[in-house]
Amino acid sequence: MKIPQHIAIIMDGNGRWAKAKNLPRTKGHKEGAASVEIITKEANKLGVKYLTLYAFSTENWARPKTEIIALMNLLEETLDKFLNNPDKNIKIIFSSSRKKLPAKILKKMQQVEKESAKNKGLTLNLAIDYGSRQEILEAISKLQKKNLKPTKANFEKCLYNNLPDPDLIIRTSGEQRLSNFLLWQAAYSEFYFTKTLWPDFREKELLEAIKDFSIRQRRFGA
Numbered sequence: 001m002k003i004p005q006h007i008a009i010i011m012d013g014n015g016r017w018a019k020a021k022n023l024p025r026t027k028g029h030k031e032g033a034a035s036v037e038i039i040t041k042e043a044n045k046l047g048v049k050y051l052t053l054y055a056f057s058t059e060n061w062a063r064p065k066t067e068i069i070a071l072m073n074l075l076e077e078t079l080d081k082f083l084n085n086p087d088k089n090i091k092i093i094f095s096s097s098r099k100k101l102p103a104k105i106l107k108k109m110q111q112v113e114k115e116s117a118k119n120k121g122l123t124l125n126l127a128i129d130y131g132s133r134q135e136i137l138e139a140i141s142k143l144q145k146k147n148l149k150p151t152k153a154n155f156e157k158c159l160y161n162n163l164p165d166p167d168l169i170i171r172t173s174g175e176q177r178l179s180n181f182l183l184w185q186a187a188y189s190e191f192y193f194t195k196t197l198w199p200d201f202r203e204k205e206l207l208e209a210i211k212d213f214s215i216r217q218r219r220f221g222a
């Protein structure tokens with residue numbers, strides 16, 4: 001089986017998962033956070049080098065305040081887990097505008113990045129307070145400030161992270177759109193859409209997506 005070097009996931013359907021079970025939306029997010037841990041471990045085990053997870057978009061700030069607080073709490077819990085019980089294989093980085101996040105979360109993000117920087121296995125890139133249009137605009141502004149020519153290489157150095165482009169982009173819950181995620185980086189990515197809701201997306205579902213990717217012919221326009 002051909003393992004993608006970089007998988008990016010739009011984790012969608014936490015709310016619908018909770019609704020179907022007559023539970024509050026926050027329970028869906030909690031179970032979604034459990035999927036984050038499981039999929040990160042599994043991707044590392046399978047030899048995936050980069051995993052980018054869309055955890056909170058710049059547009060998500062428009063959600064009800066109580067839901068934002070619940071998501072921030074979950075994020076903090078997840079960062080605390082990384083800090084208190086680090087997996088020595090996993091390096092953690094963030095794609096984030098870092099503009100609106102609470103100071104205590106920003107501090108923990110910096111700590112996690114620093115403490116996991118030397119880990120050599122999977123790089124987990126958490127997209128938090130992330131929007132691709134914002135990332136592109138910030139990159140243009142950095143290019144201008146540094147007086148750099150607008151080449152592909154220079155531009156990519158100005159993005160939040162300069163990772164190889166995602167080979168495979170997965171979106172759960174049956175939605176089929178990119179929602180301001182990796183617009184520049186997705187130029188030649190393969191897409192995989194599944195009706196499975198994110199809290200139900202576990203090892204078996206990841207393998208199915210990779211198997212589907214494995215049999216695709218990629219020509220990169222050539």
Ligand code: FPP
Binds near residue numbers: 012032060074
């Ligand atoms: C989409 O569900 C999910 C999100 C808003 C982002 C993903 C968040 C998590 C997986 C939980 C916490 C993440 C981390 C990294 C700890 P939705 O609310 O849009 O679901 P719906 O479309 O069914 O309403």
